[in-house]
Amino acid sequence: MTAPIPEQPQPIDPIRSPTPGDLPTLPGDLEENLDYGREVVFVPDERRFLPWIAALASRRIPYSVAYEDNRRIISVLRPHARQALAELTLYEEVNADWPRVPQPSDKDDRPLVTDAAFFAIILAGTALAKFHQVVEATEARRWQELGRNDSVLFFRGHWWRTITSLTLHADAAHLISNLAWGAVLGALVASDLGVGAGLFAMLLAGVAGNTMATFLADEGYRSLGASTMVFGILGILCAIRTWEGWQRAWGEQSGRLTRFVPWLPILAGVAIFGIYGAAPGADLLGHTCGFVAGIVIGALQPGCRNAYTSRTLQFFLGSAAAGVVVFAWRTALTHG
Structure with a gap:
C-alpha cells in the first residue's frame, strides 16, 4: 500500500496594480x-x-x-x-497636490512689454519732448511762471499747477533723465495695467505726489519736472510686483529666508529711490511723496484688474489722462 501523496499548494500569482502608479487592492482574508x-x-x-x-x-x-x-x-x-x-x-x-502645478493665467502668455504700451510711451515721451522744445523756443520763463508748482499760489486756488508742473523741465538734461527712467518704468506699468489705465495711474501718482509735497512743504515751496511722476511710477510697479509675489507665495510653506522674497520688489524700489531720488540737489520731498503715492495707487490696482479688461474703460482712462493735462494748461493760460 502506497503512502498518500500530499496535495501540493497551487502557486499564487502576486497581486499587481492594474496600471502603474495605482495601489493594489488586497484580499480581505x-x-x-x-x-x-x-x-x-x-x-x-x-x-x-x-x-x-x-x-x-x-x-x-x-x-x-x-x-x-x-x-x-x-x-x-x-x-x-x-x-x-x-x-x-x-x-x-498627503502629497495629492504636490508638486503644485501653477495655475495658468493670461499674464503667462503676455510679453514683458506689449506693443501698445511701447508705442504709447514713445508717443507720450515725444509729446513731452516737443512741448519742451516749444517752451524753450518761446518765453521759457513765462511758461514756468504759469505752470510750475508753487505752494503759495496753490493755496490761492491755482490747483492746475500740480498737473502742469509735471510737463515742465529746467533744461534738456533734466528732461532726458526723466524720459529715460519714465519710458522704461512706464512701459512696464502700461503693459501690466493696460495703456489707458497705466497712463491714468501714472498721472494720478504724479499729481498726488505734488499735492502731498505742497501740503507738507514749508511756505514758498516750488518745483517742476516729471520726476515726481517717475518715482510714482516706480512705486506703482513695486507695489504690483510685491502683491504678485505674495499671491504666488500664499499658502506655501517656506523657510524664514524665502519669506522675504515677495518683498524684494519693494526693497529694490527703495534702493533705487535712495540712489537716484535722494541725490544732492534733488527734490527729496517731491520724490518721496511721488514714491509713496505710487505705492498706494499700485496697491489698489489688483482689485481693478477685471475692470481693466474692458477696452472702453481703457480708452476712457487714457483719454481722461490726456484731457486733464490739456485742460490744466488751458486753465493756466487763461488765468495768465
Missing part, C-alpha cells in the same frame, strides 16, 4: 493566509518610485526591488503588505 513565500507587488511610476521606497523604509517595512519589462517593481511580503498599503495610501493622500 489576508491575515488568515499568512505565507512568507507570497509577495504583494506594487508597481509605481517613475515619479513615485523613490518616494514610495522612502516611505516604506521610514517605517522599517521590508521590501525588495526587481525589474520587469523595463519597469521597477516593489515587492513586500504578505505579512507586511497591509501596513505597506496603509503607508503608501497615506503618502498619496
